[in-house]
Amino acid sequence: MREPVINFKHISMQFPGVLANDDISLDIMPGEVFALIGENGAGKSTLMNILYGIQTPTSGEVWIKGRRVEEFDPRNVIEQGVGMVHQHFMLVPSFTVAQNIVMSKEPRKHRIFFDNAAAEAAVRKLEEDYGLTVPESVPVEDISVGMQQRVEILKALYRGAEILILDEPTAVLTPQETEELFGVIRGIVREKHMTVIIITHKLDEVMAISDRVGVMRKGKLVGIHETRDVNQQMLASLMVGRPVLFDELERTGEPGEPALTVEQLRVLDHRGLVAVRDLSLELRAGEILGIAAIEGNGQSELIEAITGLMPVQSGRITILGKDVTGQDPGEIREAGLAHVPEDRLATGLSGAATVAENLLVGKQREARFNRWGFHQNQAAVRAYAEEVYGRYDIRGAGVEALAGDMSGGNMQKVVIAREFSFDSPVLIISQPTRGVDVGAIEFIHSRIMEKRNQGAAILLSSADLDEVFRLSDRIITLYEGRITGCFRASEITKEEIGLYMTGSRQQGGKEA
Amino acid sequence: MSKKINTKYLISLMVSIFLAFAVGAVILLCTGHSPLTAYGAMAEGAFSSLRHVGDVLEYAMVLAICGLACDLGSRVGIFNVGGEGQLLIGAIVAAQIGVSLDGTTAWLVIPLAALGAIVSAGLYAMIPGVLKVKLKVNEVITTIMLNTVAASLCQFMAKGPWKSANKTMVSATENLNVRYWFDGLIPGSNLSTAIFAAAIIAFLVWYIMQKTTQGFEMKLTGQNPRFARFSGMRIDRKIIVCMVISGAMCGMVGMFRVYGSEHLFKPSVSNDYYFEGLMVAMIARYQPLATILLSIFFAVLKVGAEGLQQVGVPNQIYLIIQTVVIFFMAAQSGFLECLSVRLQKRKAAGANAPGGPEAEEKGGAEA
Ligand SMILES: Nc1ncnc2c1ncn2[C@@H]1O[C@H](COP(=O)(O)OP(=O)(O)O)[C@@H](O)[C@H]1O
Numbered sequence A: 001m002r003e004p005v006i007n008f009k010h011i012s013m014q015f016p017g018v019l020a021n022d023d024i025s026l027d028i029m030p031g032e033v034f035a036l037i038g039e040n041g042a043g044k045s046t047l048m049n050i051l052y053g054i055q056t057p058t059s060g061e062v063w064i065k066g067r068r069v070e071e072f073d074p075r076n077v078i079e080q081g082v083g084m085v086h087q088h089f090m091l092v093p094s095f096t097v098a099q100n101i102v103m104s105k106e107p108r109k110h111r112i113f114f115d116n117a118a119a120e121a122a123v124r125k126l127e128e129d130y131g132l133t134v135p136e137s138v139p140v141e142d143i144s145v146g147m148q149q150r151v152e153i154l155k156a157l158y159r160g161a162e163i164l165i166l167d168e169p170t171a172v173l174t175p176q177e178t179e180e181l182f183g184v185i186r187g188i189v190r191e192k193h194m195t196v197i198i199i200t201h202k203l204d205e206v207m208a209i210s211d212r213v214g215v216m217r218k219g220k221l222v223g224i225h226e227t228r229d230v231n232q233q234m235l236a237s238l239m240v241g242r243p244v245l246f247d248e249l250e251r252t253g254e255p256g257e258p259a260l261t262v263e264q265l266r267v268l269d270h271r272g273l274v275a276v277r278d279l280s281l282e283l284r285a286g287e288i289l290g291i292a293a294i295e296g297n298g299q300s301e302l303i304e305a306i307t308g309l310m311p312v313q314s315g316r317i318t319i320l321g322k323d324v325t326g327q328d329p330g331e332i333r334e335a336g337l338a339h340v341p342e343d344r345l346a347t348g349l350s351g352a353a354t355v356a357e358n359l360l361v362g363k364q365r366e367a368r369f370n371r372w373g374f375h376q377n378q379a380a381v382r383a384y385a386e387e388v389y390g391r392y393d394i395r396g397a398g399v400e401a402l403a404g405d406m407s408g409g410n411m412q413k414v415v416i417a418r419e420f421s422f423d424s425p426v427l428i429i430s431q432p433t434r435g436v437d438v439g440a441i442e443f444i445h446s447r448i449m450e451k452r453n454q455g456a457a458i459l460l461s462s463a464d465l466d467e468v469f470r471l472s473d474r475i476i477t478l479y480e481g482r483i484t485g486c487f488r489a490s491e492i493t494k495e496e497i498g499l500y501m502t503g504s505r506q507q508g509g510k511e512a
Numbered sequence B: 001m002s003k004k005i006n007t008k009y010l011i012s013l014m015v016s017i018f019l020a021f022a023v024g025a026v027i028l029l030c031t032g033h034s035p036l037t038a039y040g041a042m043a044e045g046a047f048s049s050l051r052h053v054g055d056v057l058e059y060a061m062v063l064a065i066c067g068l069a070c071d072l073g074s075r076v077g078i079f080n081v082g083g084e085g086q087l088l089i090g091a092i093v094a095a096q097i098g099v100s101l102d103g104t105t106a107w108l109v110i111p112l113a114a115l116g117a118i119v120s121a122g123l124y125a126m127i128p129g130v131l132k133v134k135l136k137v138n139e140v141i142t143t144i145m146l147n148t149v150a151a152s153l154c155q156f157m158a159k160g161p162w163k164s165a166n167k168t169m170v171s172a173t174e175n176l177n178v179r180y181w182f183d184g185l186i187p188g189s190n191l192s193t194a195i196f197a198a199a200i201i202a203f204l205v206w207y208i209m210q211k212t213t214q215g216f217e218m219k220l221t222g223q224n225p226r227f228a229r230f231s232g233m234r235i236d237r238k239i240i241v242c243m244v245i246s247g248a249m250c251g252m253v254g255m256f257r258v259y260g261s262e263h264l265f266k267p268s269v270s271n272d273y274y275f276e277g278l279m280v281a282m283i284a285r286y287q288p289l290a291t292i293l294l295s296i297f298f299a300v301l302k303v304g305a306e307g308l309q310q311v312g313v314p315n316q317i318y319l320i321i322q323t324v325v326i327f328f329m330a331a332q333s334g335f336l337e338c339l340s341v342r343l344q345k346r347k348a349a350g351a352n353a354p355g356g357p358e359a360e361e362k363g364g365a366e367a
């Protein structure tokens, strides 16, 4: 039998209040694709950070290619041939692709000056070797997220990585980009005999790409399986520790009165180009209207205009019959709208504030938290936060921890818990489960459906078509800022809807 | 949460201050002075007489209110570098109100002077606030430029329309009538009853920032303006209001200086006092309580530095220590990280000992 390239021996990692890794032993074999799955906060990133030398375990050892890691320091580990692409990219936006790739091992002229030509040549050579193309001389800030990820991968390869760690690489990718990434992974494993460890939440991806899969739960490694011996149902149950059914969600009640209407809305994007073209739609109480669109077809601008974050060029928006066109987000919220934004870190919360504070926002002026109109009742805030924290099954180091230190899925639960707590008649929800694990997805989906059944009018936008289909009563497709189709969710298939999303088919004169 | 950060912060602050004194000592040695004598003279300068203690408290008051004014701006994400100008404007307006109402009862003059300082300095600070919010003009640049404008304007008024009849003063307003002076608390020192007003202001600012709903909203605005706007806060208004209050506080300091210590307006009512307050605020990481405590500490150094002159050491050593503290505080984040990694490793090594590799190896050797 072959020797493992990496052994984790009894690794434990204690953070204040959290045992992130609990006595983990694991062997990774050369040339395999090993998938690591588990709920948000299960400790996957921590284990990989230890392997990459960013964190020092509280106890236990890591062996790479038969040698024990003496000092946990990325420089050491990189020398041993380990590369890592983090959940959040670590690129310098103003540097070119080539400059980013060669950073830390730059080719030099006369040993002092950075040699840009040599850098670009080196990158071109890498591209040929690995069959991965990137625009060498374009600044990183001008390329797409999928492309940035390639740059991260090439950066690791440039430093001589033979073992590549990818932490949730597909969370930010479109389905097409994911397919491309998998092509790259298969290529480097087959032709370069590299070893890949990939963390993901999407079980179909585990099935598609991995040879073996390890399941983590609450810091423990609860199972290692050959991928061909398992199926998605089994993996989901293993991750969550109970059966996850993804049954048909129960829908009750009929759509009621229109709660949100949009008439002839025109919105410009940040560059001043028309992003939403004279779009009209009507959203009724007790229904979920899903938006199916490829990123960049106006769905973000549509939502930002409705919620007051972006100016309206022309048209009219009403909430419960009240005209809110051009009002600021505060006034629109008062009219009866709550909003789960697509980018939770930039818009949905303050990472530097505590979880309790983030849960409070929007309610801070209520009498129970605001004595005499100015004194913040911090005990009441805490009690309220504790209650919501428990009810939404948020997991982390408690309500006094900083929101920015939480794992992505738990941040998302904080945002959802807060926005749902207003009991607003209109809910705008964007990317509700991006980067969220299956257990939490099931939870969030059932919460959304519960809101619908209670009579909320919900506008849902998601890059995940399965999600749109699962939740929506009606689906509209957007292409270049226009509605190209409007369907009952039961009337259309995913394949067919793709034609409307890409603009190759269109229903005449569409309004939703 | 705050507890953990506080211990970390305290350690780094202590280390920085210690290192600053060490650097100061090296410089003293290099220039042929004995650090011990010099630091001794400093302590003596600050504490040897009641008069000096009074001066320390008066200067601490100035630093604290200026520092808190800076804290307030930074809370909503605006960096008020213009406090010096706001202070001067407040001072000259307050002084001239006292001069022109000469003869009226102090019960009218003092509140009017305070109001004048608050309104004039507040409005003056509003300019950069509005420019930032409406036109996205960087407030650091506008406030710095407005400092120069304010200084020139005050010079002009004090040399022109409001000039004192006293020929020996080149640029100063008329002296205030003694009945309007804040009572001195310690004879011979600058300390006056203004410190009670300052204490109330300091308490209010601390309370607003730490304990109120409005302070909570300010904090979120500073941390993530997009999020604050998204959740329905009027962030533009908050930024302008904070800037106005920040300016008004500086204006009050100007009034305190005039009615408590100088008794007339002259350009030297403030010698870059706001900038020193701003540095204190920076060292205090814009936390109100720390700003107040550090103000006292730096006031001791500043007043003590006067004592240095007596043993023939230039008092600039005070400035050196102050800037070196800032330098080390800035470097500390990296430094502390290093320290905590070391500690973690030590702990890891300790945890390894019983069942870990060392034990195994030893066990093997013995067997
Ligand atoms: N630097 C840290 N300090 C304190 N707690 C941490 C730190 N990093 C991670 N944690 C905690 O450890 C647990 C595991 O986190 P992580 O490894 O990021 O989970 P995953 O990647 O599986 O979602 C979480 O509860 C998280 O809050």
Ligand SMILES: [Mg+2]
Pocket: A044, A045, A046, A087, A407
């Ligand atoms: Mg993670």
